[in-house]
Amino acid sequence: MKKKMISTFLAFSMVTALLAGCGSSGSATTATTAANGASTTAAQADTTAAGAESTKADSDSGKTLTIGFSQVGAESDWRTANTESMKSTFSAENGYNLIFDDAQQKQENQITAIRNFIQQEVDYIVLAPVTETGWDTVLQEAKDAGIPVIIVDRMVNVSDDSLYTAWVGSDFELEGQKAAEWLNSFATAKGIDPSSLNIVDIQGTIGASAQIGRTKGLQDAVDKYGWNLLEATTGEFTQAKGQEVMESMLKSYDNINVVYCENDNEAFGAIDALEAAGKTVGSDIANGQVMVMSFDSTKAGLTDVLSQKITLNTECNPLHGPRVEDIIKALEAGQTVDKKKYVDESIFAVDDTVKSVTVDGNSYDVTVVTQDVIDQRAY
Amino acid sequence: MKQKSFSWQRLVHARLFMPLVCLAVVLLANVIRTPDFFKISINNGVLYGYLIDIINRSSELVILAVGMTLATAASGGQDISVGAVMAVSAAICCQLLSGGEVSVTSLAAPIVLAALAGVLAAGLCGAFNGFLVAKLHIQPMVATLILYTAGRGIAQLVTRGQITYVRVDAYKVLGGYIGSCPIPTPVFVALIVVIIMAVILKKTALGLYLESVGNNGKASRLVGLNSALICFMAYVICSILAGIAGLVASSRIYSADANNIGLNLEMDAILAVALGGNNLGGGSFNLTGSIIGAYTIQALTTTLYAMKVSADQLPVYKAIVIVIIVILQSPVFRSLIAGMKRKRAVTVDEK
Amino acid sequence: MKSKKLSRSGLLLTITVGLFLLMYISGMLIFSDKGFAKPQMFLNLFISNAGLIVISCGLTLVMITGGIDISVGSVTALVCTVSAFMMENMGLSAVTALIASLIIGLLFGLVQGYLVSYLEIQPFIITLAGMFFARGMTAVVSTEMISIKNELFLKWAKAKIVLPFGYTNNKGVYIESYIYPTVIVALLTVVLVALMLKYTRFGRSLYAIGGNAQSAVMMGLNVRRDKFRAYVLDGFLTGLGGFLFCLNSCAGFVEQAKGLEMDAISAAVIGGTLLTGGVGGVVGTLFGVLIKGTIASLITTQGTLSSWWVRIALSALLCFFIVLQAVIGSVSAKKHGARLA
């Protein structure tokens, strides 16, 4: 009995300690954030430099802007980099008060968080939505409260465009198109017959906008150039699933020569599976190598490009912080902003066989990966 | 005639009958679809084939199923925290190996030490679960619900929300291959775990103790068994095995992905135990059945993947299999069928 | 006489309510500058959790009988996706979608209830199958996210019920406090279910079944039928709650409401419902949901915490309640034991 009471007390004090811990660890987390963010900030100096002065001006005038940021979660390297970018941009030193909420991949949590932001009377709400859909009600509430909403990363699909002020993010379909155009140019340059390109597509989580855009980019090119798309299966954006799916595909087809992975984590898994099966990964398709194409261009992903395991890595830029800041500054200055702003994204290739690709009349340069390029990357 | 039908009856009622039939049906479906399903070749110096994939991929599940069987037997409940515990173990191991960096190419700590730390952490999780279940007599599902929710949080706390990579070949061994051995290491790990458990059950009275405690804890205490300790041990073993499974899963991707390692594997492990013909209410257990159950689930998964069923739709088939099996195993259903048979027999007799 | 009744279920409920007030009031004091003291903040707890409240009520019924239903999260996803699919891809009306939602819930209740009560299969394993099935069927219906744009549906979703108080925010906008109809439905559900549990024979029968099913049979209660009905009602409420959930999220997709079953179970447990059955109630469950919502609110308001702290804090709280219940249970068992002596 006595023992039981003790354990109750223990449990209770545990809860109390944890709750207290939450408070104190909050600062601890911020501290690590600052430390981690140091390299990030340095690397993006060029992007933030312009904004830095005006930020100072803001803080001089004594007005601290409160930003509520609802993030999807921490499910991938890309996402963590995205969070870091926001945290380092909207730091206290830069004159902001960032209220960060992690939704743990749940839309309902984000809806709750936005309602919470409205009550906290934040100046801006930044939303990286878990899903594209289902935002009508809560964004209406934000609009009624007069709080501008800036969407980052995925787009929201709402009946009324005025529910959000601006959107910053990647054009996933363009990413797919760029990769596909590069493949076409590369094959042409190497004199490879389009019909001998046997491609498998390891898709992202079905329904995610990145998956939809990147798959579409490839699919359109397959139809256009007459490539041979053997199979498209989801690898759920994870390394483990990418590996498993690749293993299975290798059993079904023995002529795969291009693997189109929709993010870096899947590419890592696919490379492992390919190598385990005795295949050589690389760009030399003609001599039996299997080409791996990937997206995101995380440092790890680019390192694999450098070691020639990934042939092409199309960037998906997570550094939304500075861009969101630009929009906020413009809004504060009373200017109008573009409703949609795509971030600039590079293409990283293993060599300079293809110097640039053209999509819809726009030309995009291809960067050849060197150690310098990797070192300069922020994530 | 009567003799024959009797032996058939005995076969049908043998405990391993249902699990084996399930496995056979799944494999048969594969052969019909892919005639060279059972083909195993040597490719790049390693064994290669669908079957190898299934056996390799189910390793973690087999390890979990073994632990889950023991926990179920001793407590009559299931440990739903094993997936999260896998993540904790992997996170701690990788974090030690990387020395806190996000991605490393050299080790910050010896692998054995880090692996031991991971397993130890898992053991601690098991001790927590075991304490709640055995000492405070909390329903297993509720007790393990705590770590089910907290586990991944702790794992993320350890890795600071990042995916920690350990890009060192030595770390890939556990999930890959040992030197030039053609059989994937996870298969060995699963095999070793099974053999060790089998030896323990064969050479010690643990099996009898577990069954006795799970069946009647009070009576077991009075014949000198420390019911609480035995139940506690079952949970510790279950979590340690989850920790080992976590290391294997982590080694496969040489990283600790707190959000995805072992995701939803607890449900599969419970399913394996149920498929193996074990009573989820505790008491007597059948380890072989659980292992066959685990292989069946992976075979089903691989089959459905190969049949191009979307991963999202996979659960529908799993659900159908579960429902069929539990209905067939349900005593009420069996007595219903038996009653019908008897009635038929009676009418025949009357004629 | 009342004090005796307070011994177990009453005590647990008191602790739950007390803890909720304690947490909320300290939140109001600590974060008063961050809007935590505003009435709307409190209302938001209900607005955001309307669906969960209804679903947890259904689950509480099943838990009182000593059962469990872990399929509720997946069924919610199925309900949302089917509703969205019907309205967007088939052009059916919102009313049809609502009816379909309720029917889906009922069907799950009927099948699971039948298997649990008439074939006597363990509820955990049956509802595990139900969970797999519903999640998989959601993917069969649609692998894509479906955004609901149906006019009537959005009208329901956006139908603010304005309350006669509010505040002016820093932008000078007067914001009146409001709730959505979903909140009224949820609270009505709690009240109706609470009344049903207290004032109908069926309700009392559920407690009897949870207390001792064998006895309940011997006392002439139709245990199988009542258990079955509990699961059917649970299914129905899951369908309804799923629809409310859908009104809040206005979308349907495979990953929706993942882990909702554990939220609902822990809400019920925090609210004082024992998983062994026989003790508990929906008022407690309501407070359980509110406590979970408050923790989430506190953490969001705090504003720098990472997601893992949410998980860890929630599970620590859950741990506290579970251990507390175990202790109270063992104390009353001790009493029982002393009586035998």
Next chain:
Amino acid sequence: MSQPVILTMKQISKAFPGVQALNQVDFSLRQGEIHALMGENGAGKSTLIKVLTGVYGLDQGQVWLDGKLVQIRSPKDAQAQGISTVYQEVNLCPNLTVAENLFLGRQPMKHGRIDWQETARQAGVLLQKLNIEVSPSAMLDECSLALQQMIAIARAVDMNCKILILDEPTSSLDDEEVARLFTLMRQLRQAGVGMIFVTHFLEQVYEISDRITVLRNGERVGEYETAALPRLQLVAKMMGKDFNDLAVIQAAPKGQVDPGSVPVIEAKGIAHSGTIKPFDLTIHKGEVVGLSGLLGSGRSETVRAIYGADRADQGSLKVNGRPARITQPLDAMKLGMAYLPEDRKKEGIIPELSVRENIILALQAKRGLFHLMSRKEMAEAADRYIDLLQIKTPSRETPVRSLSGGNQQKVIIGRWLLTNPDYLILDEPTRGIDIGTKTEIQKLVLELAGQGKAITFISSEIEEMLRTCSRIAVLIDGAMVGELTGAQLTQAQVMQTIAGGKTVQEDK
């Protein structure tokens, strides 16, 4: 006794796979009579009752209620037709109040909802009418077992039952509680309720019943007026043979004890707060010491404290002259103790495990986790005790749950004998067991004492204690009030001691 017959069961047959549980059994019950249903375990008493209450369907036969042919489909159906049952293990809900338990499923309604005030009022009236002293708002699990039984009866009576079945209602009650129960039963008899009374206690049958029906092996032996059937004849009819075993036992020599030898057990000042006050107890080799007292007097608690099932708070214990510290049962087992618990189902058998495993379990536990007995050793041990104790089981691998109560008890006895204990604690080893097996167990006890084992024997039946014990210690409210030996060992003396210990002690 010319009351009208209210229930007639004709030619009832019921078969289970492999067993003909009831074969053409007739039974009748009159209004306002207490009709004892007697028979050994497996005679078909429970099956007959379960057929009558609709738990089982019947294969053949008819049930007539009030002259009408009826079909009873379920317990609910039975209740609707006025047949209620009160079981030994009280079938009420511990998590609800007394009032609620009384009216569960038939609560008074007002405006379509339960009228709780009315429920409480009616409960109060009902309890008062039957002289049951308990608050209607008390939780059931706060009531004593006897009280729960009374409440169960009150519930049955209030449901306008014409027929009340009492299935071993007295086996967990002490004498005073039995007396109160009998008062209640007589009250009901006055009110015209027909009662079927199932029990193993012959005294109670003769005290309360009007008629007796004896069943044996699923068949009816006969129906008798209680007053016209001598006890010995009743026993003979139940056993189906001339009953001389009782006499044999009474003649058996009690173990001869050397008082100078080192006692096997020497307890000094052992106590457990709340249940037992400090007591001393010394037991020698070859001695059978009985612990007597009313239920709740601390009989079981005393032995449990010695055995370590519940830890003693204070006191010292010497085993074979050496001080012993016992914190858990295993410690006691290692010192050569064995404990057959009172509640066979809850604390004795491991139902799903086989007879073999149940028999070897204690020895295995004693040997430890790492010294698993070989299969051969297990099989031999099991076979030896199946043989020795004449356990009726299809095979040693049969799950013990499918054995009858008596055979289960023998399995547990076998389990303990296998550990070759010096000191055996037998707590109610014969409860709920048919007379044949009872006698066998009593003989065995004396035999074991003859082999030099020390035994503590607890039983609610004084006669049984007198037959087996060479000494009886009597407890009242957790305190040991006296020890009776030699010529003091008479039923009257024991009763008197239990009734008022002090006077007897003064006599000594």
